[in-house]
Amino acid sequence: MELELSGIVIIVGAYGSGKTEIAINLAVHMHAKGTAVRLADLDLVNPYFRTREARHALNRLGIDVVLPPLQYMQADLPILTPEVAGMLRHPSGLTLLDVGGDDVGATVLAALADPMKGKTIQVLQVINPNRPYTDTVSGCLKMRKSIEAKAKMAITGIIGNANLMEDTTEQDILAGYAFSRKVSEAGNLPLIFITTPAALLTRLDKKDIHCPVLALRRQLVPPWKRAEALVPSG
Amino acid sequence: MAKVLMKGNEAIGEAAIRAGCLNYFAYPITPQSEVAEYLVRRLPEVGGVFLQGESEVAVGYMIFGAAGAGVRVFTTSSSPGISLMSEAISYIAAAQCPAVFVNIMRGGPGLGGILPSQADYLQATKGIGHGDCRLLVMAPASVQEAVEMVMKAFPLAEKYRNPVMILGDGLIGQMMEPVEFPDQLKTEPSNKDAWATNGMDHRKSKTRNLVKSLFLDPVQLNDNNLALKAKYDRMRAEEVMSESYNTDGDYKGLIVSYGTMSRVCRTAIDMLKTEGIDVGMIRPQTVFPFPEKAVAEAAMKPSCMHVLSIEMSMGQMIEDVERSVKGRIPVSWYGKCGGDIPTPEEVIDVVRERIA
Numbered sequence: 001m002e003l004e005l006s007g008i009v010i011i012v013g014a015y016g017s018g019k020t021e022i023a024i025n026l027a028v029h030m031h032a033k034g035t036a037v038r039l040a041d042l043d044l045v046n047p048y049f050r051t052r053e054a055r056h057a058l059n060r061l062g063i064d065v066v067l068p069p070l071q072y073m074q075a076d077l078p079i080l081t082p083e084v085a086g087m088l089r090h091p092s093g094l095t096l097l098d099v100g101g102d103d104v105g106a107t108v109l110a111a112l113a114d115p116m117k118g119k120t121i122q123v124l125q126v127i128n129p130n131r132p133y134t135d136t137v138s139g140c141l142k143m144r145k146s147i148e149a150k151a152k153m154a155i156t157g158i159i160g161n162a163n164l165m166e167d168t169t170e171q172d173i174l175a176g177y178a179f180s181r182k183v184s185e186a187g188n189l190p191l192i193f194i195t196t197p198a199a200l201l202t203r204l205d206k207k208d209i210h211c212p213v214l215a216l217r218r219q220l221v222p223p224w225k226r227a228e229a230l231v232p233s234g
Numbered sequence: 235m236a237k238v239l240m241k242g243n244e245a246i247g248e249a250a251i252r253a254g255c256l257n258y259f260a261y262p263i264t265p266q267s268e269v270a271e272y273l274v275r276r277l278p279e280v281g282g283v284f285l286q287g288e289s290e291v292a293v294g295y296m297i298f299g300a301a302g303a304g305v306r307v308f309t310t311s312s313s314p315g316i317s318l319m320s321e322a323i324s325y326i327a328a329a330q331c332p333a334v335f336v337n338i339m340r341g342g343p344g345l346g347g348i349l350p351s352q353a354d355y356l357q358a359t360k361g362i363g364h365g366d367c368r369l370l371v372m373a374p375a376s377v378q379e380a381v382e383m384v385m386k387a388f389p390l391a392e393k394y395r396n397p398v399m400i401l402g403d404g405l406i407g408q409m410m411e412p413v414e415f416p417d418q419l420k421t422e423p424s425n426k427d428a429w430a431t432n433g434m435d436h437r438k439s440k441t442r443n444l445v446k447s448l449f450l451d452p453v454q455l456n457d458n459n460l461a462l463k464a465k466y467d468r469m470r471a472e473e474v475m476s477e478s479y480n481t482d483g484d485y486k487g488l489i490v491s492y493g494t495m496s497r498v499c500r501t502a503i504d505m506l507k508t509e510g511i512d513v514g515m516i517r518p519q520t521v522f523p524f525p526e527k528a529v530a531e532a533a534m535k536p537s538c539m540h541v542l543s544i545e546m547s548m549g550q551m552i553e554d555v556e557r558s559v560k561g562r563i564p565v566s567w568y569g570k571c572g573g574d575i576p577t578p579e580e581v582i583d584v585v586r587e588r589i590a
Contacts, residue, residue: 015268016241016410047264047348048408074573076264076348130239130412132248133275164239167412222409222494223575224501 003193003212005030008088008095008119010109011159012151013126014134014143015046015101018161018216022126022195023098024054025216028230031063036093040066044078044108045100054219057230080108088115102147109151123151124192126159129179130172140183158184160194163216168197170204177209198228237414242377243268243407246310246336246400247276249384252415254422255306255334256282259296261289261315264348265404266338269310290315294322301331302445304423304430306388308334312404313342313354316362323397324363327462328447332391332423334384335369336400338407341573349573350404352493355550358401359522366459368466369399370473371522373492377411379519385416390473392423394465401521403546405494405575469523476525479503481514484537487589489515490529490555491544495575499544502581511590514538521551529558540589541565544581 005026011019023039031037039058041051052073055065066087068079087095099105125147127140134140144155160183162168162176173196184191191211196204198215206213217228240248247269250258258277260270270284277284287293293309297319300307311319316337326333339354341347358371370390374380380402387398426432431443449455480503481488491499496517503513516532518525533541541559543552549567556565568584570576 015271016239016244048350048404049410074347074349128239130237132238132240132244132272135238164237164412165410167237222405222497223577224494224497 001210001212003029003214005122005192006035006094008091008097008116008121010097010099010121010123011126012099012106012123012147012155013101014128014131015105016131017101017126017128017134018163018195019101019126020049020051020098020220021216021218022159022161022214023051023096024058024219025214027058027063027094027096028061029214030094031061037096038064038066038087038092038094039096039098040084040087042080042084042097042108043100043105044080045105047076049220051098054227057219057227061230078108080111085112085115088112088119091119102143103150106147106151109153113152121153122157123153123155124157124159125155126161127180127183128161128163129176130162130164137182137186141187144187155189157190157192158187159192163195163197168200170200173200173204174208237412239410240377240413241268241408241410242380242402243310243338244272245377245381245413246384246407247272248415249381250308250334251276251280251282252417253306253385253388255308255388256280257300257305257307258282258309259285259287259293259300259307260309260311261287261293263312263315265340265350266310266312266336266407268407269336290318291321294319297333298322298326298329298331301326301333302329302431304426304432306423308336310336310338312338312340313351314345316354316357320357320363323369324365324367325447326397327363327367327369328365328458329445330395330429331445332388332395333397334387334391334400335397336384336402338402338404340404341571347573348404350494350546350575351571351573352403352495352546353548353550353571354401355521355545355547356553358399359524359554366462368522369397370394370469370520371399371401372475372519373401373521374406375493375496375517377406377409377413380406381413381415392425394469395429396465401493403493403495473520474523474525474527475519476528477517477519478528478532479515479517480507480512481516481532483512485512485514485535486537487513487540487542487585488532488538489513489542489544490518490551491515492518492521492551495544495546498576498578499581502578502585505578506582506585511585513585513589524554524558526554526558529555530560533559533563539563542584542588543567544576545569546575547571
């Protein structure tokens with residue numbers, strides 16, 4: 001099943017659910033398919049491991065990353081660059097927003113209501129059952145409610161991200177898929193796609209997975225590890 | 235319990251709960267604010283208390299008060315916040331109360347920056363506050379180790395009736411790793427009847443406990459300092475922890491490095507090994523007491539020509555490394571302290587230049 005996304009897509013979710021890795025890898029995936037992609041780092045709450053750290057890798061591929069001004073890049077200040085409103089007013093093929101975690105991180109979306117007025121927007125909630133507070137269906141739905149309240153926007157779909165970093169197994173992915181289905185049914189929201197570490201993609205038994213699968217190549221790694229090469233997941 | 239994916243800061247919060255600590259007072263500062271963020275939600279679920287102080291100075295004395303009343307208590311902060319708490323830490327050490335302080339270090343001096351650093355090494359290991367006070371200081375290199383050290387910190391604080399510090403760089407707090415939690419420990423300090431000011435009713439003793447750090451009589455003050463010194467000597471004898479890497483065979487050089495910096499060094503050592511260059515490493519897990527013996531023994535291997543102290547500071551731990559090596563072979567420093575962590579390639583360049 002092919003993963004196709006276009007228009008304005010906003011990635012939200014609990015703190016540490018994997019939004020940034022997904023946004024980066026989704027940008028690369030759609031760019032490789034010939035879609036013009038702009039990715040904005042809207043993480044105003046996290047001090048490290050933000051999209052901005054992958055900016056060089058993304059720029060090399062020709063993906064436009066919208067960031068706070070250079071001199072404030074390493075600050076823990078909630079800086080919303082005016083360029084974001086501009087990109088929302090004139091969206092390109094895929095206009096991707098990587099938002100900060102929890103309801104606190106999603107608060108910034110309420111400030112962008114004006115440029116998004118009248119546009120069709122997909123707001124996708126990343127769920128990771130291996131994280132505290134989103135390990136149950138009710139936990140994920142509670143997170144959804146609190147994000148929607150602060151963002152003043154409705155969530156329109158689910159992204160299942162059952163990763164445990166280097167400890168992730170095929171079993172985790174399959175169990176995570178089943179969990180995502182449950183959240184999708186309970187919340188009456190479509191499951192847009194799930195993710196898997198790229199290294200597991202070929203081994204993964206996909207016959208029972210009825211949604212697209214995005215291969216993740218980890219970018220935000222500590223300095224003793226190397227980021228995986230960003231290549232189209234096809 | 236199954237593995238979960240947690241940020242170091244969250245895992246530190248959970249580990250304290252698993253260690254039976256249900257009292258957390260703190261003031262937010264990057265890069266450790268997620269501990270408070272996590273515990274403000276988690277502590278009420280287990281009947282615990284989180285109180286935000288009006289400043290780190292206030293938090294330091296809230297910790298002192300709770301510790302004096304005999305409850306398990308801890309706080310977390312980052313460099314400038316720890317400086318503000320250092321007066322209270324000295325009082326707590328003088329009054330011999332147990333408490334746990336976590337410092338998720340950021341760049342300094344002054345406000346510095348929010349990225350990782352190890353530049354509070356001297357502050358943490360050489361006395362922190364005024365007077366002859368010391369902390370037992372443990373330095374984790376992974377999220378899992380941070381959990382284990384936090385859980386160890388509470389019983390150690392009670393064993394010594396002294397503050398214990400977890401010294402983590404910003405990366406320890408911010409990075410996510412899969413982590414497992416051991417079972418819950420006991421909730422109350424075991425020896426608190428000897429010192430806690432929690433009422434006379436349940437105690438057999440007729441002597442009142444008094445929490446104080448004022449000793450106007452010079453003999454009394456000297457006696458108190460001798461009692462503290464005896465405890466610090468006992469820490470040196472009983473609590474040293476370190477890990478060695480690639481030290482079984484011969485090696486031309488030895489790296490001493492701790493925290494996440496040691497993980498970069500480990501990668502560099504693995505890469506050098508593929509080129510036929512062997513370098514050993516000692517990773518202090520306690521930085522006070524410092525693993526002097528382990529460093530000295532590893533440096534004394536006949537093949538070893540040079541010792542490198544690699545740290546995210548402008549050369550602080552090197553003083554302890556030099557003290558351990560005692561001038562028998564050359565010791566030099568390499569590090570960075572702006573927030574950029576040296577890469578394995580940079581470490582390899584330094585090894586090539588000075589050792590290989």
